[in-house]
Amino acid sequence: QQQVKQSPQSLIVQKGGISIINCAYENTAFDYFPWYQQFPGKGPALLIAIRPDVSEKKEGRFTISFNKSAKQFSLHIMDSQPGDSATYFCAASTGSGGSNYKLTFGKGTLLTVNP
């Protein structure tokens, strides 16, 4: 019940295309859903995050879509660029009301954007 299932495992997109990564969860107590971007040899960096009170959040070319009833959320990268090539992780936490925030991570998606 604590798992976050992420798909696809890898994704190849042409420059200018749309990259879509999906995540699904079971634990309805999750209330915070961040996405991280990780380049080889570097630590993950927060990309964008959403809470379940909104269905969509957009920051530049990156958009999170959230479907609370389906317990799914996805990352859309518009106009994908070769510099977006990285591993993307979705995550979820149940930190509200507590002082300890543990994230449950998906297994990651390796995105390759071809020039």
Add this chain to the structure above:
Amino acid sequence: SQTIHQWPATLVQPVGSPLSLECTVEGTSNPNLYWYRQAAGRGLQLLFYSVGIGQISSEVPQNLSASRPQDRQFILSSKKLLLSDSGFYLCAWSDYQETQYFGPGTRLLVL
């Protein structure tokens, strides 16, 4: 602004040797601190987390241990390394905002 440091950046150790990895955070007080391990091409495995000095919770039983001797210092240790301990070790911190911020990582190779 907050900064998180990890050292060393890379470490090659023989099997059976001890290990000490250090993580420090600047620019915040009483952060939650986390140690993760990432195997090559794999996801993030939470090893330990700490909500305060001397308070350590273990997520995965293994030959690693963690300590938090100071508010913004988190140490990962082992008395005897195994081959399976090789990986990319990441420290992270969070405050009441829930977002975790990761350090640059330490790549450990046990031979």
